[in-house]
Amino acid sequence: MWAFRAMSTEVTVSVPGVPEPAEHAIAATIAALFASVEERFSRFRAESELSILNRATSAITVSPEMIALLRACRGHVDATAGMFDPSVGGALAAAGYDRSFATGVLDRAHVTDAPPRGCFAELVIDEAARVVRRPPDLHLDFGGFLKGRTADRAADIAGPRALVDAGGDIVLRGGGPHGDGWLVEIEDPADADRVITTLRIFDRAVATSAPNRRRWRTGVTVAHHLIDPRTGLPSASDLAQVTVIAPTAEEADVMAKTVYLLGARDGRRFVLARPSLAAVLVHPGGAHEVVGEVEVVDA
Amino acid sequence: MTELTRFESRLYVVALLALIYAGTWHFVARSPAAPAQASSVRAAPRIELQPRPMRRARTRSS
Numbered sequence A: 001m002w003a004f005r006a007m008s009t010e011v012t013v014s015v016p017g018v019p020e021p022a023e024h025a026i027a028a029t030i031a032a033l034f035a036s037v038e039e040r041f042s043r044f045r046a047e048s049e050l051s052i053l054n055r056a057t058s059a060i061t062v063s064p065e066m067i068a069l070l071r072a073c074r075g076h077v078d079a080t081a082g083m084f085d086p087s088v089g090g091a092l093a094a095a096g097y098d099r100s101f102a103t104g105v106l107d108r109a110h111v112t113d114a115p116p117r118g119c120f121a122e123l124v125i126d127e128a129a130r131v132v133r134r135p136p137d138l139h140l141d142f143g144g145f146l147k148g149r150t151a152d153r154a155a156d157i158a159g160p161r162a163l164v165d166a167g168g169d170i171v172l173r174g175g176g177p178h179g180d181g182w183l184v185e186i187e188d189p190a191d192a193d194r195v196i197t198t199l200r201i202f203d204r205a206v207a208t209s210a211p212n213r214r215r216w217r218t219g220v221t222v223a224h225h226l227i228d229p230r231t232g233l234p235s236a237s238d239l240a241q242v243t244v245i246a247p248t249a250e251e252a253d254v255m256a257k258t259v260y261l262l263g264a265r266d267g268r269r270f271v272l273a274r275p276s277l278a279a280v281l282v283h284p285g286g287a288h289e290v291v292g293e294v295e296v297v298d299a
Numbered sequence B: 001m002t003e004l005t006r007f008e009s010r011l012y013v014v015a016l017l018a019l020i021y022a023g024t025w026h027f028v029a030r031s032p033a034a035p036a037q038a039s040s041v042r043a044a045p046r047i048e049l050q051p052r053p054m055r056r057a058r059t060r061s062s
Helices: A020-041 A049-055 A064-079 A089-095 A143-158 A249-272 B003-030 B034-038
Strands: A002-006 A009-014 A124-126 A131-133 A162-166 A169-173 A182-188 A191-201 A204-209 A215-218 A221-224 A241-246 A278-282 A288-291 B056-059
Touching (some): A020 A064, A020 A143, A064 A249, A143 A169, A143 A249, A169 A182, A169 A249, A191 A288, A249 A278, A249 A288
Parallel strands (some): A182 B056
Antiparallel strands (some): A009 A162, A162 A169, A278 A288
């Protein structure tokens, strides 16, 4: 297993059955992929294509890769009825998340800016001409969606039996080192040393959304990165954490965020209506429930 | 030099070149730095070997 840092988190790569030098070569290729994607699509890098789009005051031509990302975003926005919305970049900045995250860096005495209103549907995208026109107050942030999507691409590089873990967005290809499945522990959002439950996974991906890590002080209150597109503010969900199991890490990340924002009742219904998904909902206080089909190995 | 000796000397040169090629390939393929060089890494992060079990992972918000 090899590890490197990218997208403000640790990424690990494991390819069972492959000699160590070859596994290292795969990890190096994957590290280059993450570095390249981050350089191009981070909203915190002034020279990135995303930052150029977020600054554009008129229609601009974008790359085929940007068009592919925007097309994927549109699919997720439609699938989640707008609960996933990458146009919350302005709301994140207004809430205080205006630079690359590190513990304590975003703390401030108060929030001065009201969250800008707007939604992804207001973005005008001409796919054929590769031209995008952005309303003035709309700023994109690909966030965890891009991390999951990159983990999926990394797993394609790693092969049919591999694990790629991008800070909790995990792609698990094949049946693990022994063929009897990968084991995925779900961290307790209240105690990082404690495991809530363990799942056995074959050929799927998992992702977790919770406000316990990317949070910062704004005066006497605490803000976090899970913006509710309905309010433009950090979510007041009645859930403490959501883990979603899905065919891809991109989908798992989008759906984990969506279920968290929907809250326990609507989130549970959302998962049960989609047979390709399963979820573990963690309630404040630590109680958890498994929704949908997934094997729990420690119950 | 006889025809047979000339053949042997050519065979020796070919064998020597094959050995050099195989040796170079061996060290390039197994050197930890080689994959990074071969994959045109831009500002590649440091990659470290982790002595953790390969079967188990932990999901969390990040």
